[in-house]
Amino acid sequence: GRTVALVVAAGSGTRAGGDVPKQYVPIAGRPMLAHALAALEHPAIDAVHVVIAPGQEAQFAGISDIVPILGGDTRQQSVRNGLEHLAAESGIDRIFIHDAARPFLPPVVIDRLLAALESADGAVPVLPVVDTLANGGDALGDVADRSALVRVQTPQAFRFDAILAAHRAWDGAANATDDAQIARAAGIRVALVEGDAMLDKLTYAQDFARAEERLGARLV
Numbered sequence: 250g251r252t253v254a255l256v257v258a259a260g261s262g263t264r265a266g267g268d269v270p271k272q273y274v275p276i277a278g279r280p281m282l283a284h285a286l287a288a289l290e291h292p293a294i295d296a297v298h299v300v301i302a303p304g305q306e307a308q309f310a311g312i313s314d315i316v317p318i319l320g321g322d323t324r325q326q327s328v329r330n331g332l333e334h335l336a337a338e339s340g341i342d343r344i345f346i347h348d349a350a351r352p353f354l355p356p357v358v359i360d361r362l363l364a365a366l367e368s369a370d371g372a373v374p375v376l377p378v379v380d381t382l383a384n385g386g387d388a389l390g391d392v393a394d395r396s397a398l399v400r401v402q403t404p405q406a407f408r409f410d411a412i413l414a415a416h417r418a419w420d421g422a423a424n425a426t427d428d429a430q431i432a433r434a435a436g437i438r439v440a441l442v443e444g445d446a447m448l449d450k451l452t453y454a455q456d457f458a459r460a461e462e463r464l465g466a467r468l469v
């Protein structure tokens with residue numbers, strides 16, 4: 250069967266500053282989304298698909314020849330649109346679902362996820378929590394036991410039929426921030442593999458500045 254990647258880039262977030270949607274903010278001269286697409290060029294991935302926001306077709310056409318799928322109001326809806334589009338194709342065995350907001354994907358993470366999919370229907374990259382986690386509010390609230398917690402990144406890898414069925418079964422009113430929780434709710438066992446700090450999500454202007462520095466350091 251084939252292995253495909255689905256990049257979700259239909260967010261309207263402009264927390265990175267300016268009025269350029271986050272996925273088109275340049276890092277070292279290239280839009281973040283272009284970096285994310287390039288990082289998915291891997292010998293085990295047969296095709297890369299992308300979900301973009303309606304109205305951003307021209308911006309997207311400037312960075313890729315891929316025929317885009319249109320997204321929805323939430324990340325979860327954008328992924329669903331992508332999955333339903335791909336369901337019309339036959340022969341897709343595995344899918345990597347990835348955030349455009351995590352543009353630096355070390356190939357070794359793809360290798361780890363593929364290995365984990367040999368014995369599970371889902372797999373996600375995770376990192377330990379290094380900060381104290383607590384309830385906020387007016388003053389410090391209860392502190393969570395961080396040793397029991399992980400930070401969950403993307404790409405998230407699944408057997409295609411399993412994640413499609415899980416999305417179809419999910420209660421649309423409940424907003425999921427990733428696909429692993431939708432998989433888990435459907436009874437799919439999601440394996441954990443080691444993630445990478447390079448995969449941390451870029452949200453604020455300072456994240457972009459730091460990414461640019463890191464990228465520069467890696468290239469020289």
Ligand code: C5P
Pocket residue numbers: 257258259260261262272300320321322323324325327328347348349350351450452
């Ligand atoms: O906003 P956040 O950083 O959580 O978004 C994660 C990813 O989901 C981003 O790559 C964003 O473009 C995508 N997204 C989407 N459709 C939405 C909202 C977010 O494809 N409606």
